[in-house]
Amino acid sequence: MSDPPFPVTDRDPPFPVPDLADPDFAPFWQGCRQERLLVRRCGRGHLSWPPRPACPRCQDLSQDWQQVDGAGWLYSWTVVHRTPLPAFQPLTPYVVGVVELTAHPGLRFLGRCQCDPRQLRIGTPLRVTFEHVTAEFSLPLWQYDNEPQDNEPRDNEPRGA
Amino acid sequence: MISIQGVGETAYSRRSGRSVPDLGAQAGRAALADAGLAAEQLDGVIPLGGALFTEDLIAGLGLSSRVFDASPAPGGNAAVSALRLADSMIDSGSAGSVLIVLARNGYSGQRIDSRARLLPGQQFRTQLEHPHGWSVPAQWYAMICRRHMAEYGTTKAQLAAVALSAYQYAQANPRAMRHGRPLTRRQYDEADMIADPYQRYDCCLETDGAAAVLVTARPGSRPGARPGAAAGERRRGVPVLAVETARPPSPDDLTNRADWHHIGLTDAAPAAYERAGVAPSDLDAAMIYDCFTFEVIHQLEEAGFCPRGAGGPFAASGALAPGGALPVNTHGGLLAEGHLGGLNHVIEAVRQLRGEAGDRQLARAALIGVTGWGDWGDGSMAILGQPPARPPARGVSA
Numbered sequence: 001m002s003d004p005p006f007p008v009t010d011r012d013p014p015f016p017v018p019d020l021a022d023p024d025f026a027p028f029w030q031g032c033r034q035e036r037l038l039v040r041r042c043g044r045g046h047l048s049w050p051p052r053p054a055c056p057r058c059q060d061l062s063q064d065w066q067q068v069d070g071a072g073w074l075y076s077w078t079v080v081h082r083t084p085l086p087a088f089q090p091l092t093p094y095v096v097g098v099v100e101l102t103a104h105p106g107l108r109f110l111g112r113c114q115c116d117p118r119q120l121r122i123g124t125p126l127r128v129t130f131e132h133v134t135a136e137f138s139l140p141l142w143q144y145d146n147e148p149q150d151n152e153p154r155d156n157e158p159r160g161a
Numbered sequence: 162m163i164s165i166q167g168v169g170e171t172a173y174s175r176r177s178g179r180s181v182p183d184l185g186a187q188a189g190r191a192a193l194a195d196a197g198l199a200a201e202q203l204d205g206v207i208p209l210g211g212a213l214f215t216e217d218l219i220a221g222l223g224l225s226s227r228v229f230d231a232s233p234a235p236g237g238n239a240a241v242s243a244l245r246l247a248d249s250m251i252d253s254g255s256a257g258s259v260l261i262v263l264a265r266n267g268y269s270g271q272r273i274d275s276r277a278r279l280l281p282g283q284q285f286r287t288q289l290e291h292p293h294g295w296s297v298p299a300q301w302y303a304m305i306c307r308r309h310m311a312e313y314g315t316t317k318a319q320l321a322a323v324a325l326s327a328y329q330y331a332q333a334n335p336r337a338m339r340h341g342r343p344l345t346r347r348q349y350d351e352a353d354m355i356a357d358p359y360q361r362y363d364c365c366l367e368t369d370g371a372a373a374v375l376v377t378a379r380p381g382s383r384p385g386a387r388p389g390a391a392a393g394e395r396r397r398g399v400p401v402l403a404v405e406t407a408r409p410p411s412p413d414d415l416t417n418r419a420d421w422h423h424i425g426l427t428d429a430a431p432a433a434y435e436r437a438g439v440a441p442s443d444l445d446a447a448m449i450y451d452c453f454t455f456e457v458i459h460q461l462e463e464a465g466f467c468p469r470g471a472g473g474p475f476a477a478s479g480a481l482a483p484g485g486a487l488p489v490n491t492h493g494g495l496l497a498e499g500h501l502g503g504l505n506h507v508i509e510a511v512r513q514l515r516g517e518a519g520d521r522q523l524a525r526a527a528l529i530g531v532t533g534w535g536d537w538g539d540g541s542m543a544i545l546g547q548p549p550a551r552p553p554a555r556g557v558s559a
Binding site for chain 2: 015016017018019022024025048049050056075076077078079080081082083084085087088091093094096098106107108109110111112117121122139
């Protein structure tokens with residue numbers, strides 16, 4: 001990965017790192033360490049997010065994880081100009097978006113987006129990238145994805161606006 | 162069913178200089194006095210706001226140690242859903258009269274960013290949202306507004322119409338925090354950005370204060386009602402014809418909700434109309450939970466006052482403002498009167514229905530709808546007043 005797109009480390013006050021030992025989320029955060037985006041998969045193969053005690057479609061209780069392709073499109077967004085979270089105050093204005101995965105309609109992730117706040121529109125192609133915030137914690141963020149949508153393996157080199 | 166026998170409140174300010182229990186007791190006393198009910202007769206309470214407890218009301222009002230209490234789910238929907246809970250308490254015989262009190266120092270004390278951490282779904286908040294700098298309602302609901310703008314063409318000018326209308330009403334309401342401070346379109350446009358598309362005047366106020374509503378059984382509705390009901394029953398009682406509450410799909414997570422515009426109100430409003438035997442067009446006014454400008458447009462649509470996507474043009478037509486087709490939030494609402502969790506919306510409906518709204522009194526106020534909204538889209542609707550004499554006719558204006 002090239003330069004971190006978002007300067008979230010080495011900040012005082014510290015970044016609001018989630019509880020990485022939370023049993024419902026630990027596999028997800030482990031996946032992020034390996035730059036893999038994981039979602040829940042029930043015994044009947046339904047994918048869902050965020051993790052819940054039962055599959056939201058069929059109530060199946062057997063929950064596994066599945067890696068999904070990190071290509072998506074901007075479903076909605078806000079540009080935050082004022083935040084009560086001290087760690088984020090130096091970053092304003094920043095874009096937070098909801099991104100729907102292209103290969104999995106209806107499956108959406110919230111995340112900060114490296115996008116020009118003046119150029120946002122719903123449908124903008126985005127791709128997940130992972131910032132390694134600490135030695136234990138990596139955060140999925142979203143960047144412009146100008147690559148043609150296909151299934152070929154390729155690197156995640158960021159594309160400018 | 163129940164009726165509202167008394168209402169009361171403290172001053173609304175940014176610095177009350179008083180404790181939350183003190184504020185709650187003051188509003189409670191005002192509502193009891195308004196109802197003509199002695200504190201010893203009160204046998205049910207619903208404390209709201211996150212920092213007010215039954216213990217505070219027992220001490221502050223001198224209530225019986227056997228007072229029955231219950232709490233609705235936290236969040237902005239609690240004020241209207243508390244009416245539903247009070248109805249249940251009275252109908253079951255658990256209480257003869259119920260005092261609903263919301264008290265908080267919402268500006269000088271516990272502000273919204275800390276109150277948001279009392280809501281359900283904190284696991285999702287801390288795991289998936291705070292690490293992205295997304296942590297308060299202005300940021301959450303800005304996302305819904307932006308989606309609506311893209312799907313239906315809703316505009317900032319339409320949001321402005323909601324804010325300007327609220328400030329217009331507040332000028333006729335001496336209790337409103339923004340009384341004497343009218344808002345111009347230019348001030349609206351030039352205000353600080355908070356969470357795009359929400360600027361300062363798209364966001365509700367933060368308020369110190371308390372509000373209280375006293376309910377009892379409706380006359381004749383429960384022959385076995387406890388004594389408090391009969392003692393509190395007075396000619397000015399305002400009937401609660403229906404009150405329904407619901408949660409949205411995926412109630413603690415917005416991101417993966419299939420249809421972002423489907424909220425609790427989408428299901429609660431039709432149930433309330435059916436129970437009351439009325440249609441949206443029968444209502445003379447509406448008090449809509451206006452935490453943000455777009456949420457007024459959103460709820461007008463989901464409550465059936467106009468089709469989905471038509472709420473913005475409806476607001477821009479002047480329909481909500483003084484003299485409009487559907488006066489909305491005639492007290493100024495959370496945007497311009499104060500944020501009392503929407504219990505001030507219930508109080509305003511009562512005052513309008515009693516004809517006690519002063520300079521802002523509506524020419525016709527027989528039937529008023531009140532909505533609640535909170536916590537990612539929990540929603541409710543109460544219908545207060547007298548049912549229309551004629552059979553309801555959906556889609557025909559009154």
